[in-house]
Amino acid sequence: MKLKVIIHPAEEGGFWAEVPAIQGCALQGDTFEELLSNLYEAVEGCLSVDLEQIEISKNDRVLELAV
Template identity: 40%
Template structure:
C-alpha cells in the first residue's frame, strides 16, 4: 500500500506528519526519519482499528484500484 503523507516542520522544532487520506491519522517526531517511523506505526494502528470496526458490521472484500 502506498499513501501520501504531509510532513510539516514546526517552528519550535521537530515535525508533524499526517495522512490526508486517513482523517485523524497524525504523528510527530524530532527528525524526518523519526516522524516517518512514527506515522507508519500510526497508519498501522489506524487501519487495524478501522478493519476491526468493519468486521463487526459486514464482510470485507478486497478490490484493486
C-alpha cells in the same frame, strides 16, 4: 497501498505529518528519521479495528482486504 503524507516543520522543532486519506491520522517526530519511523505505527493504528467492539450478527461476513 500507497498513501500520500504531508510533512510540516514544527514550530517548536522537529516535524509533524498528516495522512489526508485517513481522517485524524497525524504524527510527529523530533527528527525526520523518527517521523518516518512513527509514520508506519501511526498508519497501522489509524487503520486497525478491534472487532470485539463492533456488533456482528451471525449473517454478517468479515473480510480482510489487502490493497
